[in-house]
Amino acid sequence: MGVTIKDIAKRLGVSATAVSKALNDRDDVSNELKVKVRKIAEEMDYSPNSLAKRLVTNKSNTIGVFMFSRQKNSGHDPFGFQFLSGIMEEANRNGYDIVLFSTDSDLLAEKSYIKLCKERKVEGAIFTGLRLDDPHLEEIKESPFPISIIDTEVKGNNVSFISTDxxxxxxxxxxxxxxxxxxxxxxxxxxxxxxxxxxxxxxxxxxxxxxxxxxxxxxxxxxxxxxxxxxxxxxxxxxxxxxxxxxxxxxxxxxxxxxxxxxxxxxxxxxxxxxxxxxxxxxxxxxxxxxxxxQNAFEMGVEAVNWVLKRINGEKGNKKILLEPELxxxxxxxxxxxxxxxxxxxxx
Amino acid sequence: MGVTIKDIAKRLGVSATAVSKALNDRDDVSNELKVKVRKIAEEMDYSPNSLAKRLVTNKSNTIGVFMFSRQKNSGHDPFGFQFLSGIMEEANRNGYDIVLFSTDSDLLAEKSYIKLCKERKVEGAIFTGLRLDDPHLEEIKESPFPISIIDTEVKGNNVSFISTDxxxxxxxxxxxxxxxxxxxxxxxxxxxxxxxxxxxxxxxxxxxxxxxxxxxxxxxxxxxxxxxxxxxxxxxxxxxxxxxxxxxxxxxxxxxxxxxxxxxxxxxxxxxxxxxxxxxxxxxxxxxxxxxxxQNAFEMGVEAVNWVLKRINGEKGNKKILLEPELxxxxxxxxxxxxxxxxxxxxx
DNA sequence: TTAGATAACTTTAACGTTAAAGTTAGGAGT
DNA sequence: ACTCCTAACTTTAACGTTAAAGTTATCTAA
The missing domain is CATH 3.40.50.2300 (Response regulator)
Incomplete structure (x- = not known):
């Protein structure tokens, strides 16, 4: 359907790998080739297939977000959007995609949050509005990927608590x-x-x-x-x-x-x-x-993302981040x- | 890293394809095998790799969402969240993921909305808060995938207009x-x-x-x-x-x-x-x-998703959907x- | 009894990309 | 003249899944 790396390779008479390297600006391809490849890529309106890339590199560049809104559908939860704005901006700024899950869809009836995340291969997740009686709490504690939870403290090896003081x-x-x-x-x-x-x-x-x-x-x-x-x-x-x-x-x-x-x-x-x-x-x-x-909800979203990104990059960091409230x-x-x-x- | 279909196959002494078919409940595998496969899958805590699946089936099951919020960061735009709730719920209900893009990230400085979507292989997109002077308007008109735009009418072959009357x-x-x-x-x-x-x-x-x-x-x-x-x-x-x-x-x-x-x-x-x-x-x-x-913002989100899904499924449908306002x-x-x-x- | 159908698999190839391990020509060093 | 190096590639294989095209053994029908 779309133009692939192979099409560019064929047109230039080089290997697909060479094209890939050129596009990724690796240093074992000549500048000449880089220039040529970029030109042709532009010309053919090539756009990389992120699915393939993610599959082969085993890196999804994705963070999952679950929002359990306090007042469902009513739009009376202005914080939801503020959290999300912070999350979105910080994630995208760092080259990460945000996948948003509705927390009362059928999906969640069948599959746990963790399972959903594993399938999408998300590298981390963020929860807001999580309740203390949530049925999946135990699973969250043992999450294999980092999770920032806003306003709810869950003790777990890979879990952080982001909140206002x-x-x-x-x-x-x-x-x-x-x-x-x-x-x-x-x-x-x-x-x-x-x-x-x-x-x-x-x-x-x-x-x-x-x-x-x-x-x-x-x-x-x-x-x-x-x-x-x-x-x-x-x-x-x-x-x-x-x-x-x-x-x-x-x-x-x-x-x-x-x-x-x-x-x-x-x-x-x-x-x-x-x-x-x-x-x-x-x-x-x-x-x-x-x-x-x-409370600075936007900033809470930013911090939630930052903690997850730090974990992904192997840093340790404090598992409890409290922002300053303001009278x-x-x-x-x-x-x-x-x-x-x-x-x-x-x-x- | 994770458990794959091959691991299950090896353990049962069958082919990977057989396992795949069993998991997808195809009718050219025996019930016996289906039962066995499901049991082992559970036992090994298998979870399918959606990236691989999406790559091979050429179906991403993803809808991209762009929100240009009227009052950035201020949280004074309660509609944003209501739209989103509707979008989220309806998309997930139909087995679609929502990928959310921040509309003032560096990402958008370099790449157009359409390019971003193509890379993610989204099947459709939804815009809210799009302005009439947006620099990418022309590109939107010629989008190869269906786009629902809330509250802004853009004439295009693959574009719908969802709004209140x-x-x-x-x-x-x-x-x-x-x-x-x-x-x-x-x-x-x-x-x-x-x-x-x-x-x-x-x-x-x-x-x-x-x-x-x-x-x-x-x-x-x-x-x-x-x-x-x-x-x-x-x-x-x-x-x-x-x-x-x-x-x-x-x-x-x-x-x-x-x-x-x-x-x-x-x-x-x-x-x-x-x-x-x-x-x-x-x-x-x-x-x-x-x-x-x-205005029923939640419902506008739902309609936006529905139109996109209809298009994906080859139906034509009206390109202009106006919801009833209420005094x-x-x-x-x-x-x-x-x-x-x-x-x-x-x-x- | 024998072609034909069918159930239940297996084999092969592919999706688009990249990592890792070759290959080759030309140049440097001694 | 020989080995060694390096730049600039190419080849091969892999990521995890599924589609499409085989392959059997067993059953069916006249």
């Missing part, structure tokens, strides 16, 4: 609220199947215990959806002794909480301060604009609590 | 505003390098000319960003004779317009009605919640204009 992020949020004078701070956490939920809960508990202010009854659990935030918001309002602030483990849930609070007539941020986590776009447009902890102050926290606290402290 | 969408929006009583309706359109901008402008002009209400001075042009919406909002406020409603050709811009209007103290929706286009997530959380025209009524339009209009009409 969640502990630091939570402390950034809580410390901000603390300095504003808040003492009763509730948490709305994500579901337990996400690794980050554990990290965030632990950091929350640690921080408040340090301050002697941890209260079991202020811990609420959602599932990262807006709806669940809305529901938890309702529960918070039912509390006899309401908190003055809520740390919400995802912006999407935070949006739901705020919706509920507004519906119930709360003045925001005066009557309740809220800090989210993620820094998704809609938070900027919410009223009040959402104060949150920003993004907008309008969802009451900044006057501080003055209130000062008055209280002055009195005592 | 933009004309219908615009008419849905304008008709809604018209029925609410609006007569001076401005438009903030996207830049001219996007095909949809032309379609939307034409539909806008057509509708208002039908009503004898088209005014050149009410046409504004942004570039799909929030910032440009904000700027156009300012220009609208400078008008001596203000419109009572604005149709904005993207939600992102609509958010910007609203921001500007609110900053300038306009009461919304009473003093200005706004309809967006796209139905992106943040619109729901805006105040007022954005009335808009919804999503929220709170950004003043519904009392209608009464006002009734009063006016009653008087005359």
């Amino acid at each position: 969640n502990r630091k992020g939570v402390r950034l949020a809580l410390n901000y609220l603390w300095k504003l004078g808040h003492r009763r701070i509730a948490i709305i956490n994500g579901h337990k199947k996400a690794m980050v939920s554990h990290l965030r809960y632990n950091a929350y508990k640690e921080f408040l215990e340090e301050k002697g202010q941890f209260r079991e009854e202020l811990v609420f659990t959602g599932d990262f959806t807006e709806r669940s935030g809305y529901l938890c918001g309702g529960k918070i309002l039912e509390l006899k002794d309401r908190p003055s602030a809520v740390f919400v483990a995802s912006d999407l849930m935070a949006l739901g909480v705020i919706k509920k609070f507004k519906e119930e007539g709360l003045k925001l941020p005066e009557e309740m301060s809220i800090v989210g986590f993620d820094n998704i776009f809609p938070g900027e447009f919410n009223e009040p604009a959402l104060t949150t902890i920003g 993004i102050i907008r309008d969802s926290c009451d900044t006057n609590q501080f003055q209130w606290l000062e008055r209280v402290t002055a009195k005592s | 933009n004309r219908k969408g615009v008419r849905l929006a304008l008709n809604y505003l018209w029925k609410l009583g609006h007569r001076r309706i401005a438009i903030i359109n996207g830049h001219k390098k996007a095909m949809v901008s032309h379609l939307r402008y034409n539909a806008y002009k057509e509708f208002l000319e039908e009503k004898g209400q088209f005014r050149e001075e009410l046409v504004f042009t942004g570039d799909f960003t929030e910032r440009s919406g904000y700027l156009c909002g300012g220009k609208i406020l400078e008008l001596k004779d203000r419109p009572s409603a604005v149709f904005v050709a993207s939600d992102l811009m609509a958010l910007g317009v609203i921001k500007k209007f609110k900053e300038e103290g306009l009461k919304l929706p009473e003093e200005m009605s706004i309809v967006g286009f796209d139905n992106i997530f943040p619109g729901e959380f805006n105040e007022p919640a954005l009335t808009t025209i919804g 999503i009524i929220r709170d950004s339009c003043d519904t009392n204009q209608f009464q006002w209009l009734e009063r006016v009409t009653a008087k005359s």
Whole structure:
């Protein structure tokens, strides 16, 4: 069908190997031949068959990507695309192809991720949104090729953990609220199947215990959806002794909480301060604009690729890469609590 | 390195071809052998080498995807991911792999999209966000493999156009505003390098000319960003004779317009009605919640894949697929204009 | 009984590329 | 004049799979 190396060889009266070498700029062919070959290749509109090349060199130059999106099909997972942009750019920059697998196709019902990857001969893989109860977790641990997992830590010889420093992020949020004078701070956490939920809960508990202010009854659990935030918001309002602030483990849930609070007539941020986590776009447009902890999703994708590439090249490198979170102050926290606290402290 | 068909063959004392046939469930091998082969394959953890298979069968089972994202890296393009979800699911459902190309890598500086695809032997490709001034447009027109282009129409033998029915969408929006009583309706359109901008402008002009209400001075042009919406909002406020409603050709811009209007103290929706286009997530959380025209991005991805697959299978099919837009009524339009209009009409 | 069919294989070659091991002519060194 | 070297190739084989064309032994039908 297409033009091959052989066609060029025939036309020039040389061997296919010579053409191959010329095209790859090897130093055991003359410059003359290189020039000729390139000219003819151009003329005949030759394009190399990467399948053949990959087969013979036993190098696929491919990275597999699996995205288990938190909110399937809804497009409410703006991180998915940001991860992917980072992955794509970094991979292509290094001459690697990205093969993307849908994580709820029939394919996965029959074959494991690892099997799928082996067939494609991918040199490495990247997972996002992997849950702690995933049935293939054991297999991942023993992967023969390197895997970067974003936001889920799986202990394995060939597996890395790429994430935001969640502990630091939570402390950034809580410390901000603390300095504003808040003492009763509730948490709305994500579901337990996400690794980050554990990290965030632990950091929350640690921080408040340090301050002697941890209260079991202020811990609420959602599932990262807006709806669940809305529901938890309702529960918070039912509390006899309401908190003055809520740390919400995802912006999407935070949006739901705020919706509920507004519906119930709360003045925001005066009557309740809220800090989210993620820094998704809609938070900027919410009223009040959402104060949150920003994650650099694009960069996480880049790091995920880099770790895999390092492994492929035989380097060892740290298996845990945590990016810096960032406190993004907008309008969802009451900044006057501080003055209130000062008055209280002055009195005592 | 890995286990091959030959290893299985050796172990069973049969030919490699027999093993291949058994694994592919051909009918010229005995059931006995099939059973044995499958057992051994499992036992040896065999996985087929798709590269070899693709090379010999001359079928790559791969579709290339290029996404020129409107807002690079910002993650403000929630459609990108929705398209992709649809593409991914439908492709994998049909046994096809998706290879994703970053559209601003060095790769593309050197090689054209088509060349990249040829090397990977993709059977078809999908483009999103392609601009009318793209330097490779001519090459796309003459593509040897089928290409679905989302939201940009390129006339070519092997090229299809997958989009929302933009004309219908615009008419849905304008008709809604018209029925609410609006007569001076401005438009903030996207830049001219996007095909949809032309379609939307034409539909806008057509509708208002039908009503004898088209005014050149009410046409504004942004570039799909929030910032440009904000700027156009300012220009609208400078008008001596203000419109009572604005149709904005993207939600992102609509958010910007609203921001500007609110900053300038306009009461919304009473003093200005706004309809967006796209139905992106943040619109729901805006105040007022954005009335808009919804596009089904997931389904557009699915259709794009389906067209390509049809072509691959030799079917002809329509080269233009338009999905139905949907009017999503929220709170950004003043519904009392209608009464006002009734009063006016009653008087005359 | 014997040609013909059929089931269940095997053999050969090919896909397009490259790695590894030749080959050859000409030049350098002594 | 001889060996040795080097540049610039060519030849052979391989990567793992499958298509196409054999090869048997056994069965079928008249």
